[in-house]
Amino acid sequence: MRVNITVNGEARQVDDVWPGESLLYVLRERLGLPGSKNACEQGECGSCTVYMDGTPVCACLVAAGQAEGREVRTVEGLASGDTLDRVQQAFVDAGAVQCGFCTPGLVVAAHDLLTRTPQPSDPEIREALAGNLCRCTGYEKILDAVRMAARS
Amino acid sequence: MIIGKPLDRVDGPAKVTGAAKYAADQHIPGLTHAVLVTSAIARGKIIRIDTGQAARSPGVLSVITHHNGPRFAYQPPKHPWIYGQTHVPLQNDVIYHSGQIVAVVIADTLERARYAATLIQIDYAVETPEISVEANLDKAFIPERGPFNLRYEYRRGDAHGALATAPVRVSGRYRTSMQHHNPMEPTATTAVWDGDHLTLYETTQALAFTRQKTAEMLGVDQKQVRVVSPYLGGGFGAKGYVWPHTFITAAIARSLGRPVKLVLTRAQSYTMHGHRAETVQELSVGATRDGTITAFVHSAVSQTSMLNEVSWEEMDATTQLYACPNAELTRRVVRLNLGTPTPMRAPLSVGGYALESIMDELSHATGVNPLELRLRNYSTHNPENPSQPWGTGKFLRDCYELGAKLFDWPHRLPRPRSTRRDGGWIGVGMATAFHPTYVSAATVSIRMDADGKALVRSATQDIGTGTYTIVTQTVADALGVPAKSVRFELGDTNFAPSAPSIGSRTAASVGTAAHHAGSALKDKVIAIAVADHRSPLYGIPAAQVTAADGQLFHRLDPRRRETYADVLRRHGPVDSEAVWPAAPGISRSYGAVFAEVTVDDATGEVRVTRLVGAFDIGRVLNAKTARSQAIGGMIWGLGTALTEHTIVDEHLGRILTANLSGYLVPVEADVPDVDIAFVDKADPAASDIGAKGVGELASNGATAAIANAVCHATGRRVRDLPITPDKLL
Numbered sequence: 001m002r003v004n005i006t007v008n009g010e011a012r013q014v015d016d017v018w019p020g021e022s023l024l025y026v027l028r029e030r031l032g033l034p035g036s037k038n039a040c041e042q043g044e045c046g047s048c049t050v051y052m053d054g055t056p057v058c059a060c061l062v063a064a065g066q067a068e069g070r071e072v073r074t075v076e077g078l079a080s081g082d083t084l085d086r087v088q089q090a091f092v093d094a095g096a097v098q099c100g101f102c103t104p105g106l107v108v109a110a111h112d113l114l115t116r117t118p119q120p121s122d123p124e125i126r127e128a129l130a131g132n133l134c135r136c137t138g139y140e141k142i143l144d145a146v147r148m149a150a151r152s
Numbered sequence: 153m154i155i156g157k158p159l160d161r162v163d164g165p166a167k168v169t170g171a172a173k174y175a176a177d178q179h180i181p182g183l184t185h186a187v188l189v190t191s192a193i194a195r196g197k198i199i200r201i202d203t204g205q206a207a208r209s210p211g212v213l214s215v216i217t218h219h220n221g222p223r224f225a226y227q228p229p230k231h232p233w234i235y236g237q238t239h240v241p242l243q244n245d246v247i248y249h250s251g252q253i254v255a256v257v258i259a260d261t262l263e264r265a266r267y268a269a270t271l272i273q274i275d276y277a278v279e280t281p282e283i284s285v286e287a288n289l290d291k292a293f294i295p296e297r298g299p300f301n302l303r304y305e306y307r308r309g310d311a312h313g314a315l316a317t318a319p320v321r322v323s324g325r326y327r328t329s330m331q332h333h334n335p336m337e338p339t340a341t342t343a344v345w346d347g348d349h350l351t352l353y354e355t356t357q358a359l360a361f362t363r364q365k366t367a368e369m370l371g372v373d374q375k376q377v378r379v380v381s382p383y384l385g386g387g388f389g390a391k392g393y394v395w396p397h398t399f400i401t402a403a404i405a406r407s408l409g410r411p412v413k414l415v416l417t418r419a420q421s422y423t424m425h426g427h428r429a430e431t432v433q434e435l436s437v438g439a440t441r442d443g444t445i446t447a448f449v450h451s452a453v454s455q456t457s458m459l460n461e462v463s464w465e466e467m468d469a470t471t472q473l474y475a476c477p478n479a480e481l482t483r484r485v486v487r488l489n490l491g492t493p494t495p496m497r498a499p500l501s502v503g504g505y506a507l508e509s510i511m512d513e514l515s516h517a518t519g520v521n522p523l524e525l526r527l528r529n530y531s532t533h534n535p536e537n538p539s540q541p542w543g544t545g546k547f548l549r550d551c552y553e554l555g556a557k558l559f560d561w562p563h564r565l566p567r568p569r570s571t572r573r574d575g576g577w578i579g580v581g582m583a584t585a586f587h588p589t590y591v592s593a594a595t596v597s598i599r600m601d602a603d604g605k606a607l608v609r610s611a612t613q614d615i616g617t618g619t620y621t622i623v624t625q626t627v628a629d630a631l632g633v634p635a636k637s638v639r640f641e642l643g644d645t646n647f648a649p650s651a652p653s654i655g656s657r658t659a660a661s662v663g664t665a666a667h668h669a670g671s672a673l674k675d676k677v678i679a680i681a682v683a684d685h686r687s688p689l690y691g692i693p694a695a696q697v698t699a700a701d702g703q704l705f706h707r708l709d710p711r712r713r714e715t716y717a718d719v720l721r722r723h724g725p726v727d728s729e730a731v732w733p734a735a736p737g738i739s740r741s742y743g744a745v746f747a748e749v750t751v752d753d754a755t756g757e758v759r760v761t762r763l764v765g766a767f768d769i770g771r772v773l774n775a776k777t778a779r780s781q782a783i784g785g786m787i788w789g790l791g792t793a794l795t796e797h798t799i800v801d802e803h804l805g806r807i808l809t810a811n812l813s814g815y816l817v818p819v820e821a822d823v824p825d826v827d828i829a830f831v832d833k834a835d836p837a838a839s840d841i842g843a844k845g846v847g848e849l850a851s852n853g854a855t856a857a858i859a860n861a862v863c864h865a866t867g868r869r870v871r872d873l874p875i876t877p878d879k880l881l
Contacts, residue, residue: 018261018264025262034173034176035170035171038338038415039338039418040812045336047336074170075170076171084168084169089168091164091168092161095776097161097163097164097167097168098616098618099335099337099385100383101336101385101616126823133812134336134820135788136386137784138783138787138818138826139818139820140787140823141779142820143823
């Protein structure tokens with residue numbers, strides 16, 4: 001089937017999509033956007049978090065067809081040219097990145113949190129990001145990054 | 153000096169924008185996709201495997217079983233290091249464990265391969281699997297020593313005699329769980345053949361291992377195999393050795409004549425590349441009434457697989473950490489119908505948990521404060537070799553002091569189960585962290601171009617620890633240039649051979665080679681400048697010229713100066729390469745970890761409310777990356793203490809928790825306030841740059857500190873990890 005999606009502001013048309021494919025697969029394998037990561041394919045880890053019509057979703061749990069006519073924004077669409085988004089910059093500055101595999105999903109999830117709640121409390125940050133697993137950092141610096149981004 | 157500074161990760165921007173390309177992110181023209189079919193039983197034989205429907209399914213290019221599987225040039229031995237396991241799947245009909253590879257489907261798209269894989273029908277002759285360590289303790293045996301120097305037996309003095317006559321004796325039986333590494337990045341292999349040359353885009357912690365063993369299995373020369381891994385999404389041991397899925401994918405790609413990509417599913421990652429072995433440990437300590445330790449007797453049994461003889465759960469802390477004249481250590485294994493264990497972040501943490509728990513029990517028995525007890529038994533010499541002083545490289549006393557101060561460790565501990573807050577019992581606990589310092593030979597090459605920029609290369613990996621960044625800093629310092637003038641490329645066997653990223657060795661090993669390569673290049677450029685009559689430095693003895701901020705200058709007359717770029721514009725690019733053969737590895741890394749927990753009365757839930765770690769990691773190369781690693785390590789230990797265990801069905805031998813909802817890794821909401829301190833004193837015996845390992849050390853200590861705090865809070869000693877709420881009700 002054919003799927004029309006606006007990805008990072010650009011209208012994209014994808015042909016020969018199998019109806020069972022996930023949005024994550026379409027982004028990674030068909031649209032050349034491997035920034036969103038595939039780590040569990042069950043919606044447990046948050047590594048594939050993207051915006052769909054402004055709402056963060058696990059792209060692995062969205063069937064490609066469900067994205068028809070929607071606007072998708074991935075980690076690749078957050079920076080403006082070479083200027084990092086404040087959340088991206090804060091992740092670098094705070095040392096919230098290690099292996100980097102959970103980072104794209106965390107950046108989108110944190111970006112969404114700050115859009116909804118510009119000055120989140122620590123418990124709000126912990127709760128909002130509890131669905132994004134990280135195996136390297138121990139989370140402390142991720143918390144710092146979100147606080148830092150909220151201040152900037 | 154840039155070394156030690158909290159320089160931002162040089163790979164940070166690529167990682168936060170999604171630009172960093174991991175093994176499964178490569179775009180390869182004509183790529184095909186492999187999907188594995190795995191065994192539904194844990195022991196028995198395949199009596200029929202029907203692939204007809206799968207082979208006829210749309211898009212399918214090939215279906216591989218043991219009937220038509222690739223045949224290999226080599227058989228890994230029973231101590232398989234640096235292969236992950238002895239068993240090579242797809243060679244015959246025997247099933248050794250659930251989740252073993254029994255078929256591979258290759259198709260033009262992933263979804264078509266995945267669908268076809270569901271069409272394969274298999275009949276098994278099922279036998280009853282052995283899956284319990286406890287039930288097989290009578291069959292435990294000491295493994296044969298392999299090429300890797302694992303130690304299964306050790307004794308000094310008369311441990312049993314000393315224990316029998318000790319005024320205070322404490323014994324415990326400790327159990328630790330089977331665990332899985334679960335790096336966020338699933339294991340992936342993409343095999344691309346060009347004629348008889350293979351390129352592997354691989355999730356590997358050891359490029360050289362992958363190259364060497366894939367070549368050996370395929371019967372080709374190592375020079376024909378290139379392994380590429382510029383970014384790695386964690387590993388923690390799961391990607392350390394060479395497992396069958398890698399060379400099977402390469403072999404299939406060769407016979408198919410097409411590039412093949414295999415990405416393991418999360419569930420498959422529970423049976424394809426090892427796990428931490430379950431252990432049952434008996435540990436006894438004898439001491440005088442004032443807490444001076446006179447004997448340790450430690451015996452451990454861990455699981456191994458049907459074809460392998462190996463236990464990675466080293467327990468050297470028992471015999472090397474505390475001064476104690478009599479010690480005995482025995483490690484045995486039992487064969488189970490489960491996959492082969494492999495090292496998982498901090499193999500020493502399993503024995504270390506038992507040791508640091510029994511220290512806490514001894515503290516209760518003697519009434520000596522846990523911290524004082526450890527100081528009372530402090531070793532200034534290697535207890536295994538009294539003629540070898542630990543020397544200037546041991547700063548454990550500093551760790552105790554720094555950590556106790558940060559945590560405000562009490563001189564007098566309240567009685568267990570005596571402090572309450574908000575409906576829960578509160579307790580504190582502490583433990584020592586201990587880890588050997590491993591190093592490997594490493595080579596680093598540098599080319600500086602006429603623009604004065606240095607391109608640094610080494611066939612090593614950055615598993616997320618910060619190798620890109622610390623090598624950049626090290627070279628910048630050695631050359632005397634700003635960090636932005638240095639670019640480091642790694643993750644490609646086309647570069648100079650270098651260290652694996654296992655056992656916390658990358659920073660010390662590759663960092664030292666980088667330092668030497670940088671110094672050598674600086675010396676070369678200085679030699680060129682002082683011999684060049686066009687240079688302001690002409691005629692100055694080379695020893696009197698140094699460099700800073702990209703400028704070479706006369707130490708005594710700094711006005712005589714020119715830039716690297718000035719010299720190289722006249723002379724063209726300059727290259728250097730340095731090999732560090734690695735030090736003898738006599739150092740150890742140390743730390744002290746302090747924890748506070750609250751245990752809910754009604755639910756038995758343990759919340760860690762404070763965690764403090766003070767670590768002796770030699771010289772700190774980057775304050776930011778080291779700190780992040782230390783925190784991550786401590787939270788790793790928290791997972792081991794409280795949430796992580798792989799549960800196996802006791803009848804079927806299948807893993808019940810093969811996903812991230814059944815296997816609970818700590819999440820943001822589980823994490824307490826964490827504070828870290830580093831002693832930050834160079835250990836020249838560890839490496840020429842004075843650095844020691846961080847990652848594994850930091851994940852030692854936290855587990856026992858938390859378990860001890862739980863005992864202090866509740867008055868109950870749980871000797872069985874993880875401490876889940878049911879064990880406290």
